[in-house]
Every structure is written in C-alpha cells, then in structure tokens.
Amino acid sequence: MFRNLTRLTPALALMLMAAGPAPAQDAPRRIEVTGEMIDTWCYFSGVMGGYDAVVGSAHHTCALWCAAGGIPVGLRADDGTVYMVLKLEGDDPLAEPETLLTVASDRLTADGLHYVRDGVNYLVVEAVTANDGIVNLTHETFGPVPGFAIPEPAQ
C-alpha cells in the first residue's frame, strides 16, 4: 500500500501545483469595527519603535506624513486586528491628500465590508458612524515619535 501511495503522491502534487494555489479570499462580511486609524508601515515594520509607541498622539505627526506620503492606513481594532482601509466612505484613499489626514490617529467606529486575502484583512469603509478624535495619549509616555516630529523650539 505504501508503495502505491508513494507512486501516486508526486502525480497528485504536480496536479495541485499545476492548478495553482487555492483561492485565499473569503466572501466579504459586513462588520462594524471600533479602533484607531494608524500608520501601518511604522506599526508593522518597527522602524520608529515598538507597537505601543507608533500609535496615538505621540505618533500623530508621523501618521500625517505617512498618510500624505501614500503609505496604507489601517484601522487597528481593540482586539489588535489591523484592517487595511481600501476605501473611506466612497473615496479612494489617495485621491485627495486630506481624505485620510482628517482621521489620522482618531478612534472611530466604521461600518463596512471586510475581506481577507492571503492573510491580510482589508476593509472598505462605507460609513464612519462615530469619531471620538484622538484619545490615545501616548505622548505622555513616549514624547514625540520620532523625536524629530516636533521641531525643537528656537532658543
């Protein structure tokens, strides 16, 4: 039996490879998410510091820079899941520079369609149903992140 199995398995493997990877995208699900709009590059790469330092007021100026620079923004839910925002209330995120700057670092509740593709969570935000503004006062712990975000006052 083992001999038969070993004879069949390479053929099966080749058939599966020829067919390509299995679809990795689920059907969209309508969800409501509450969390903070974050700069995803600094968050996931660690380029500016740890996860707790690159959110909230400490990182707000950098979040503005990155959103204006075209880096994807994400909605970090309270459970830590980050949803990459592909559309915000009908607007393409990079169509106008101010679209995403308006909500940078804000805690908001969004209603939209959730998609998962290859391990990444994506969100098409159809409506922002609540916006509490910036409530994550990380500057009290970390100061500005990065340190040069706020220019040192002239003496």
Added chain:
Amino acid sequence: MSRARFALALSLLALPAAAQDFSAGSEAASWGLLGESPARFSAEVVDVLCQITGDCSPDCGGGARQLGLLRTADGVLVLPMKNGQPVFSGAVADLAPFCGQTVEVDGLLVGEPEATPAQFYMVQRIRPEGVADFVPADRFTATWAVANPEAAAAGGDWFRADPAVRGFIAREGYLGLGLETDRVFIEDWF
C-alpha cells in the same frame, strides 16, 4: 520509489501554505526592521481594490488607490507599503507606471507573526519583464514635487513642506490635540 522522493512530494504539497524563501539574488539593503527578510520576485502590478472587490479602474486608479503585487510563483497578493526612500513615502508612484504589467521587484518582506499572519513589502528597486536594469523605487518625491510646485520650490523636506500636512498641524498641532495642548507639552518636553 524512495522515501526521499516521497518526502519531496510531501514538501511540494506543502509549498502554498509554507512561507517561501524569495531571497535568492536579492540585493536589498537591510533596514533592521521587524521580521525583515530580503525578497526578489516577479509579480503583476495590480489595483488592490480591484483584486479584492471587483471594483476596477482601467489605470489601477490613476495613483488614487493602493497597488499590489500578484506574485507569479504562488499567486499571493503582496501588499507593498513603502518604497525605497527614507522619507515616509509609499510605493504607489513607483508601481503605477507598471499597472497590469509583470515586473521583477527587489526589497524587504517585513512583519512579525505575532502582529500579522502575512508579511508586507518594501520595494527598493523594480524592472519590467524583459528589461536588463533595475531602477530604484524612489519616484515619490519627484511625483510630490510635480503636484506641489510651490512647496517644492521652497526646498527642504517634503513632509515638512506639504501644504495639507502643514494645514492640519497649524490647526490641530503636532499632537493633534489642539494648539494649547501642544504649547504646554512643548514647553515641558524641550
């Protein structure tokens, strides 16, 4: 059939699910990032929104949408977050000219498994299929300068000169909490 061939067959079956190594031939510069690994691969440049939802635009959104890399080797949609410039810049300006085309990219995969099940990408250089030389992924600042000629003419870092960013900081402060909160914090911090 040897046990070695059987093991090879099993490993082939596991390929789509396992993290693959795309470091061969990469000349990507290290940035010391979380979970960083060099990655050079071929991919089609796609409009992410189109790929995910079917809401498509003939020019991948004309720079208004995030662009993705549909990797040739395994069909995985890789999300580039960053280009190669050290200036808070994404990769859309570098990828947009290649919408719908197959390119070879070289850069870094980043992200730790405890924070994300999938890694993201920093594009450092690109070459279209069939072209000999790579070009650096550094188009953001030039694209920004075309869109903001007066601010660019003033010189300095784009992110400090950007009119939209300057407007928000002027109204809400560096912390986004209002100018009075900024004043008190800056007086204490520096």
